Amino acid sequence: MIQLIDLHKSFEGKEVLKGIDAEFQEGITNLIIGQSGSGKTVLMRNIVGLLEPTSGEILYDGRKFRALAKKEKMILRREMGMIFQSAALFDSMTVLDNVLFPLDMFSNDTVRDRIKRARFCLDRVNLLEAQNKYPGEISGGMQKRVAIARAIALNPRYLFCDEPNSGLDPKTSLVIDALIHDITEEYKMTTIINTHDMNSVLGIGDHIIFISEGKKEWQGNKNEVITSTNEKLNDFIFASDLLRKVKDNITTHQL
Amino acid sequence: MFLIHWLDSLGKYMILMGRTFSRPERVRMYLRQYRTELSQLGIDSIGIVLLISFFIGAVICVQIKLNIQSPWMPRFVTGYTTREIMLLEFSSSIMCLILSGKVGSNIASELGTMRVTQQIDALEIMGVNSASYLILPKILGLCTMIPILVTFSIGAGIIGAYATAWFGGVLQAEDLTYGLQHDFRSWFVWASIIKSIIFAYIIASVSSYFGYTVEGGSIEVGKASTNAVVRSSILILISDLFLTQLLT
Numbered sequence: 001m002i003q004l005i006d007l008h009k010s011f012e013g014k015e016v017l018k019g020i021d022a023e024f025q026e027g028i029t030n031l032i033i034g035q036s037g038s039g040k041t042v043l044m045r046n047i048v049g050l051l052e053p054t055s056g057e058i059l060y061d062g063r064k065f066r067a068l069a070k071k072e073k074m075i076l077r078r079e080m081g082m083i084f085q086s087a088a089l090f091d092s093m094t095v096l097d098n099v100l101f102p103l104d105m106f107s108n109d110t111v112r113d114r115i116k117r118a119r120f121c122l123d124r125v126n127l128l129e130a131q132n133k134y135p136g137e138i139s140g141g142m143q144k145r146v147a148i149a150r151a152i153a154l155n156p157r158y159l160f161c162d163e164p165n166s167g168l169d170p171k172t173s174l175v176i177d178a179l180i181h182d183i184t185e186e187y188k189m190t191t192i193i194n195t196h197d198m199n200s201v202l203g204i205g206d207h208i209i210f211i212s213e214g215k216k217e218w219q220g221n222k223n224e225v226i227t228s229t230n231e232k233l234n235d236f237i238f239a240s241d242l243l244r245k246v247k248d249n250i251t252t253h254q255l
Numbered sequence: 256m257f258l259i260h261w262l263d264s265l266g267k268y269m270i271l272m273g274r275t276f277s278r279p280e281r282v283r284m285y286l287r288q289y290r291t292e293l294s295q296l297g298i299d300s301i302g303i304v305l306l307i308s309f310f311i312g313a314v315i316c317v318q319i320k321l322n323i324q325s326p327w328m329p330r331f332v333t334g335y336t337t338r339e340i341m342l343l344e345f346s347s348s349i350m351c352l353i354l355s356g357k358v359g360s361n362i363a364s365e366l367g368t369m370r371v372t373q374q375i376d377a378l379e380i381m382g383v384n385s386a387s388y389l390i391l392p393k394i395l396g397l398c399t400m401i402p403i404l405v406t407f408s409i410g411a412g413i414i415g416a417y418a419t420a421w422f423g424g425v426l427q428a429e430d431l432t433y434g435l436q437h438d439f440r441s442w443f444v445w446a447s448i449i450k451s452i453i454f455a456y457i458i459a460s461v462s463s464y465f466g467y468t469v470e471g472g473s474i475e476v477g478k479a480s481t482n483a484v485v486r487s488s489i490l491i492l493i494s495d496l497f498l499t500q501l502l503t
Contacts (some may be wrong), residue, residue, distance in 0.1 A: 048380055077382035088373040102381050105281050160380075 001025055002047065002158065002190050007056035009039075009046055016042045018214040019056070026157075026190040029181050029204045033196060034211035035236055041162065043211065044194045048082060048160055049073060060158065078106050081151030081189075083161040083180075087143035089135040089150070096122065096131040099149045106154060121149040125179060141172035148179055152187065159184065161193040165200060173197060177204045198237060201225060210236070226250055268464050274386035275394070275460075288392040296358050296393065296459075297400025303357065304350060304404050305411045308341075311349075312412025315340050316419045320426050333426055334434020337416045339443075343503065346408035347447040348495045351401070351454035355487045359462035362393055363483035366466025367476035375467070386467065394459040401455035402448045409447070446502040453498065454491050461487040 002024040009017040016039045024030040034040045045051040047058055049065060058065040060076060068076060089098050099118040107114055122128045125145040130138055135146070144164055151159060161180060165173035181204040184191040193200065201208060205222035210233050218230045225237055226247055238244045279285040320333045366389060369375050378385035413435060420428040462483035469479045 050376055050379060074382045074384070077380060080380055080382075082377065082380040084373045084377060086373050088377040090374055090377075091372075105284055105381065105383055 001059075001061055002192065003057075003059040004043075004047070005057040005059070007043070007046060007058065008054045009042055009051065010054045015054075016214050017046065017053070020211070020214075020216050022209050022216060022219070024190055024192050025207065027185060027188045028191070028206035029184050030190070030192045031201060031205045031208045032192060032194050032211060033201055033208060033236070034217075035196070038211045039214040040194050040211050044160060044162055044192070047192065048080060049077065078102075078154060079157045081154070081156035081159045083144065083147045083151050083159075083164050085163040085166045087135070087140070087147040089143055089146055091135045094132050094134055095127065095138065095146050098135070098146055099153050102150065102153050118149075118153060121153050122146070124152070124183070125149045141168050141176065144168065144172075144176050145179065148176075148183070152183060155187065157189060159189045159191040161191070161195075163194055163196070165195065165197045170199060173199055174203065180204070198243065201237065212236075267468065268460075271386055271390070271464055271467060272460060274384060275390040275463075277384060277387050279387060279391070280383060285388065285392055288388065289396055292392045292396030293400060296361070296397045297404065300354060300357060300400070300404060301407060303353075304408050307353060308346065308350065308408040308411035309415040309418070311345055312337065312341055312415030313419050313423075314415075315345075315412075316416035316431070317423070317425055320419075330427070330430040331434030331437050334416070334431040335437045336434075337431075338413070338435045338439075341409050341412040342443050342447055343499075346405050346412060347450045348454070348491065350405065350408045351451055351458065351491055352488055354401075354404070355454075355458045355462075355491060356484050358397065359458050359483045359487050360480045362459060362462040363466035363480040364476055366390075366463055367469040367479045370467065370469045371472055371476060390460070390463040390467065393463055394456060397455040397459040398452050401451045405447055405451045409444075443503070449502060450495070450498045453494060457490045457494065458487045461490060 004020050004022045007017055007020040008015065020043060032040045032043060042051065046053045053066065060079075063076065065073070065076070089095075090101065093101065096115075096118055099121050100114060103109070103114040103117055107117075109117070119128060119131065122131055125148050127142060127145050127149065130142060130146075135143055138146070159180070164176050164180065168176065177200050180191065180193065183189070193204075195201065202222050202225065205225065208218075208220055208222065208225060209216055210218040210230070212232050218228060218233045220228065225233070227250075228234065234247075238247050316333060316337045319336050323336065324330075324333050366375075369389070375385045375389070378388060416431060416435075417428060419425040420431050465479040465483040465486070466476075469475050
């Protein structure tokens with residue numbers, strides 16, 4: 001479980017995060033949603049330690065992240081996996097070498113076992129046949145799947161996904177969402193996904209936090225999103241006419 | 256304002272070097288990276304070093320023969336001067352200036368691209384000291400290869416000088432040989448190598464700093480690459496002045 005307690009972050013006097021409290025449970029997919037510029041990427045970068053919060057606390061299963069020494073932070077980071085918006089694969093390495101990288105760096109297993117594990121992870125995301133290709137030779141969706149395989153290679157306790165569906169077609173997005181959801185349940189990970197993809201919200205939103213102007217505006221799950229009366233949330237989720245009609249239909253039937 | 260900016264950059268550079276020269280997480284991974292850098296930064300530069308040095312050696316020889324040498328000077332002057340120029344300045348300093356363009360821009364653009372495509376963030380999230388893993392092998396790789404490149408450069412320059420004697424008939428090969436051997440001080444070879452190692456450190460570390468600290472997109476990567484070449488060239492020229500005083 002990851003807890004955020006009164007998290008603040010300012011850049012040159014401008015407050016981007018204004019006291020966020022949240023809890024992210026393990027084994028479910030936790031979504032952070034919000035408009036562009038609402039502060040969700042800054043929040044994610046604070047949680048993983050790429051940015052230092054101005055004040056507040058981040059707890060990883062009770063461990064105060066900010067209070068940890070540099071070396072302890074490095075060790076904790078080995079329990080994290082992250083999927084970046086751009087996949088962030090090492091383009092000088094093959095797909096297999098990308099997945100092998102965290103294993104080669106931190107695992108004490110034999111070479112044979114490390115390769116076996118990397119192949120297992122690639123097989124888990126259905127990409128074993130692309131193991132000898134370079135990131136530049138595969139599609140964006142495949143790159144995201146390789147990033148997932150790399151992120152789970154060390155069996156992380158915490159998985160972070162920064163807009164994993166960015167730049168993908170709706171069908172591929174569903175595949176990525178399903179994969180992240182299944183892996184989270186399978187390995188009982190604490191997964192946090194940063195997204196503004198409505199398919200993800202309504203598909204895998206086990207727990208959703210809505211951020212607006214640096215504050216937590218609403219929290220709930222994918223079923224509660226539809227019936228919520230929060231105006232800001234409704235303006236964001238049901239921005240299109242089509243989704244507004246769907247919401248109206250659902251609420252009319254419920255009445 | 257300029258001073259504050261300069262001190263700010265110097266402070267950030269020192270912090271980055273502090274992170275760079277820290278204990279590697281997994282030595283075998285660093286060695287693998289070191290081998291890659293030896294090839295990428297050093298072996299891939301051998302061709303250009305040989306080509307430039309050969310022609311510069313030949314041109315220096317021709318210029319001295321035609322413009323400096325006169326009937327009341329000994330005939331070995333051309334060979335002697337060619338050797339001293341190649342050994343003391345061209346192969347160590349000017350060659351490093353040329354390499355700062357090739358290798359420095361390569362390092363800055365590689366690290367800059369890794370930064371903007373979040374590959375460096377990915378390393379940090381994994382718990383890898385990205386500064387050390389990416390920069391240390393580059394510094395060590397270039398510092399290892401530079402003495403070899405300098406030696407090749409001196410050799411190619413001398414062959415270039417002989418080419419003017421053998422094929423151009425500009426001077427007698429015997430006079431050139433005598434001049435090349437006249438009053439030879441082996442310390443100058445070592446001075447040249449010591450200078451080049453310091454220049455290699457400047458090229459690799461300054462270029463890495465500019466690449467590693469890029470913020471933004473492709474335009475900033477281009478700017479970082481240019482800045483890396485300009486700053487490392489200036490630093491090489493300034494330190495050359497001091498090192499020349501110190502070593503010769």
